[in-house]
Each structure stands twice: as C-alpha cells, then as structure tokens.
Amino acid sequence: MRATVNGRRPAALVAVLALFGLAMLTAAFGRAALAAPAGTVITNCTQAGLESALAGGGTITFNCGGPTTITDTTRITVSQDATLDGGNAVTLTGNVATRLFVVNSNVTFTLAHIVLERAASTGGDGGAITNHGNLTLDHATITHSQTDSSHSGGAIFSDGPVTITSSALSDNTAGTAGALFANFGNAIVNINNSTFNGNQALNTITGFGGAIWVGENARVAITGGAITSNTAQFGGGVYITQGGIVTVVSSGAPANLSGNTATYAGGGIYDSIASVTLANVQMQGNNAQNMDPRGYVGRGQLRLPGRRVGDQHEFGEQRRRLRRRHLCDQRHANAHRRGPEQQHGHYRRRRP
Numbered sequence: 001m002r003a004t005v006n007g008r009r010p011a012a013l014v015a016v017l018a019l020f021g022l023a024m025l026t027a028a029f030g031r032a033a034l035a036a037p038a039g040t041v042i043t044n045c046t047q048a049g050l051e052s053a054l055a056g057g058g059t060i061t062f063n064c065g066g067p068t069t070i071t072d073t074t075r076i077t078v079s080q081d082a083t084l085d086g087g088n089a090v091t092l093t094g095n096v097a098t099r100l101f102v103v104n105s106n107v108t109f110t111l112a113h114i115v116l117e118r119a120a121s122t123g124g125d126g127g128a129i130t131n132h133g134n135l136t137l138d139h140a141t142i143t144h145s146q147t148d149s150s151h152s153g154g155a156i157f158s159d160g161p162v163t164i165t166s167s168a169l170s171d172n173t174a175g176t177a178g179a180l181f182a183n184f185g186n187a188i189v190n191i192n193n194s195t196f197n198g199n200q201a202l203n204t205i206t207g208f209g210g211a212i213w214v215g216e217n218a219r220v221a222i223t224g225g226a227i228t229s230n231t232a233q234f235g236g237g238v239y240i241t242q243g244g245i246v247t248v249v250s251s252g253a254p255a256n257l258s259g260n261t262a263t264y265a266g267g268g269i270y271d272s273i274a275s276v277t278l279a280n281v282q283m284q285g286n287n288a289q290n291m292d293p294r295g296y297v298g299r300g301q302l303r304l305p306g307r308r309v310g311d312q313h314e315f316g317e318q319r320r321r322l323r324r325r326h327l328c329d330q331r332h333a334n335a336h337r338r339g340p341e342q343q344h345g346h347y348r349r350r351r352p
Contacts, residue, residue, distance in 0.1 A: 047072045050092075059083045062090050075099040078109045078133070086114030094119035094145070100128050105160070107133035111140045116155075119145040125181055126157030127172060133160050137167040137194075147174040149203050152213060153181035162189045169196050169211070175203035176213055177239075178230055183215030193224040201232035201239075208232060209239035210260055214274070219245040226256040227268075235270030236260030236286060237295070242273040254282040260295065262288040271298025279305045 040053045045064035050072075053060045057080030062068065069091040075098050092114065094100050099121040103109045109131075119128035119142075127145035129135065135158060142155040154172030156162065162182065169179040178199030182189045196211035210230030214220050218241075227237045237260035240246050246269075248255050257268050267286030269276065276298065286295025296302075 045070055045090075047074075047076070051076055054078055054082050054084070055080065057082045059085065061085050062087060064090065067091075069093055071095055072098055072100055076101050078103045078107055081108045083110040083112060084114060085112045088113045088139075091115040091117055093117050094128070096120045096146070099124075099126060099130065101130070102126075103129065103131045103133040103135055103160075105132045108136075109133060110136040110138060112136075112138040113140065115141045115143070116145065117141075117143050120147070121151065122148045123151070124157075125152045127154045127174060129156045129158075131156060131158040131160050131162060134162075135160070136163045136165070138165050140167045141170070142172065142179075143168070143170045145172045149175040152176040153179070154199060155179045157181045157183070158187050158189070159184045160186050162187070164189070164191045164194045166192070167194045169194070169199065171198045173200045173202055176201050176206050176232075177209045178202075178211055178232065180212045181209075181215065182212070182218040182220055185217040187215065187218040189218070189220040191220065191222045191225065195225055196227045196237075197229050199230045204233065206233075207263075208234050208270070210236045210262070212238045214238065214240040214244035214246055216241050217243045220247070222246070222248045222255060224250045224252065224255050226258075227260065228256060229259045231261045231263075233263045235266045235268075236262040236288065237268045239266070239270045240272060240274035240276065240298075244274040245276075246271075246274065247277040247279075248281050249277070249279040250281065254280050257281055257283050257286070257295070259285045261286070264289050266295070266297040268295025269298065271296070271302065274298070275301045275303075277303040277305065 039059040039061065040056060042049050042053050042060060042062045045062060045068050047070060050070060054076060060082060067089045071093050078101055092100055096118050097120060100116055100119045101109070116128045121127050124130065125147060127147045128142050135156070146154050152174050154174035154177070155169045156179070158181070172179045178201045179196050199211045201207035201210050210232035211227050212220065230237050232239065237257050238246065248257065260268050262270065265288050267288035268283050283295050288295070288297070
C-alpha cells in the first residue's frame with residue numbers, strides 16, 4: 001500500500017493518526033488529573049481565605065505582604081490532605097477562644113514554618129489541634145495554648161500518628177499533658193530535635209505529664225532535642241501509662257531532659273508499668289517531693305543501652321529505695337502501686 005495517493009494521505013491513515021493523537025492527549029490529561037493538587041497561594045489572609053484553601057487540599061502558601069497574624073474565631077476541620085507552609089511569616093491565633101484545627105481520620109496534614117498561638121478548648125482534649133489522622137509539624141511552633149482543667153493536651157491531642165521535627169511546643173497548659181497527649185495504639189509519635197519548654201499540667205489530682213502524657217498503648221520516640229522546665233503533679237517532663245512505650249535517644253549531643261518539676265513523683269519521667277529506653281540522655285535538675293535523684297520513678301521495664309552495669313544498678317537501687325519510702329506514705333504508696341491515673345479513675349481516657 002502506498003503512503004500517499006496523488007500526494008495525499010489515505011483517509012484511513014489520517015483517521016488512525018487522529019485517533020492516536022487523541023489517545024495521547026487523553027492519557028496526558030488523565031495523568032494530570034491524578035497528580036497532586038496544584039499549589040494554592042493565599043492572598044486573602046483571613047480565616048475565610050484559609051478555610052477555602054484547605055478545602056481544596058494540596059500545598060498551601062501565603063502572600064500577605066509581610067508578617068501576618070490571622071485570627072480564627074471557630075475551629076477548622078481538615079478533611080483533605082494538605083501542607084500549610086507559613087514561610088516563617090504567618091501566625092494563627094485563636095485569641096483564647098477556639099481550637100484551631102481538627103484533623104479527620106485518614107487525612108494527612110502538615111504544618112510547616114508557622115506559629116500557632118493562644119488556641120483554647122473547653123470540653124475536649126487538644127487546645128490547638130485534635131488529630132485523628134496523620135499530623136506533621138515541621139519547623140512549627142505551638143505556644144500559649146490551653147484546655148480546661150478537666151482535659152488534656154494543651155497543644156495537641158492525638159489518637160493517630162504524629163511527627164514533630166525541629167519544632168517547639170512551649171508555655172502551653174492543660175489539666176493533664178501540658179503540651180501533648182498521645183493516646184491509644186494508633187498514636188505513634190516521632191519527635192526529632194524539638195523543644196518542649198514551660199508547659200504545665202495543672203489539675204491538682206490528675207495532673208500527669210507536664211510536657212507529654214503517653215497514654216494506653218501509645219508509642220513515643222524522641223531523638224535529640226530538649227524537654228525542660230515543665231511542671232505536673234506526676235511526671236514533670238513525661239508521664240507514661242501502663243502499656244505505653246517511650247524511647248529517648250540521641251546520636252549527637254545528649255537529649256536534654258532537665259529542670260522539670262513534679263509535685264509528688266517523677267520530676268523528669270513517671271513510668272506507670274510501661275517500657276522506657278534511655279540512651280545518651282542528660283537528666284539533671286529534675287525535682288519532685290520524693291527527691292528522686294535522677295528524675296525517674298517507675299515500675300516498668302527500663303533499658304539503658306550503652307550504660308555501665310553500675311549505672312543500671314544505681315537506677316535499680318534508686319527505684320527500690322523510692323518504693324520503700326512511698327510505703328511510709330499511704331498517698332504516695334497508692335499512687336506508686338497502681339499508678340495515679342488508675343487511683344483517680346482515669347486509667348482509660350475517652351476519645352474527645
């Protein structure tokens with residue numbers, strides 16, 4: 001068959017080429033449709049503009065003409081995968097009137113280079129954020145946020161995965177878990193080179209975990225960073241419920257868990273029949289009424305990889321001395337034998 005007839009392509013060949021071209025265009029448009037949503041730039045720097053952008057998902061940045069504070073008057077529900085990048089120029093505030101975000105299940109939400117401040121929740125856990133999905137903080141700050149005295153997680157409550165990298169949670173308050181409350185088995189938390197400072201658990205009975213409360217079956221891995229100057233009734237830095245797993249390690253400078261205060265026990269860490277691993281961790285200046293010298297109180301499984309046997313023996317002897325001392329004080333004895341959250345009927349916290 002000749003390629004042309006009288007210098008022209010046969011009609012059948014033209015039709016085939018046309019169909020081929022249409023197929024290629026359709027495939028290209030299909031790939032574009034499957035790609036991630038195009039980036040959105042917020043120029044209407046208000047809550048309405050923020051909500052509109054989040055409804056579309058994807059990567060969201062701001063063009064507000066300079067450093068900007070956006071005031072939210074109601075909480076925003078995140079229902080699409082999204083990354084919110086403040087470019088180190090945006091602050092979101094709740095004016096101590098509202099929680100800022102609720103992340104739905106099966107949603108991935110990243111907050112990067114942004115400040116969240118003065119968020120508040122009454123009647124529920126999570127002052128700034130309640131996370132049921134997959135939450136990431138990347139070079140983000142949550143500060144001066146709070147719950148009421150009956151709830152937990154002044155900055156964050158999560159029953160889903162959380163990753164916190166090069167971020168700061170500071171000066172937050174709650175009844176329990178001044179900054180972060182991670183609860184239940186899906187709460188797998190990775191904290192890398194981040195700072196928890198000046199957070200407070202204020203409930204005089206169930207004030208567990210000045211910085212972090214690791215709830216039932218939750219897992220928290222801390223690499224580097226610092227947990228300093230936090231306060232609580234039990235576990236000035238970290239409180240770990242039975243079944244929780246906590247690892248604090250560092251490959252460079254020691255992770256710093258210092259200067260925390262507990263009214264009763266565990267100035268640095270209170271381990272309520274949990275699993276704790278500490279490696280290359282500096283623990284000093286933690287204080288509690290029981291005067292635990294290293295700031296650690298617990299009955300769970302404590303691992304000190306890379307430490308000398310004498311150091312492990314010292315922790316073991318310390319824990320035995322504290323047990324005998326607590327037996328002389330019924331209030332402390334009850335708290336130490338059963339765990340304070342069980343003593344006060346808060347062993348299994350409800351979901352918010």
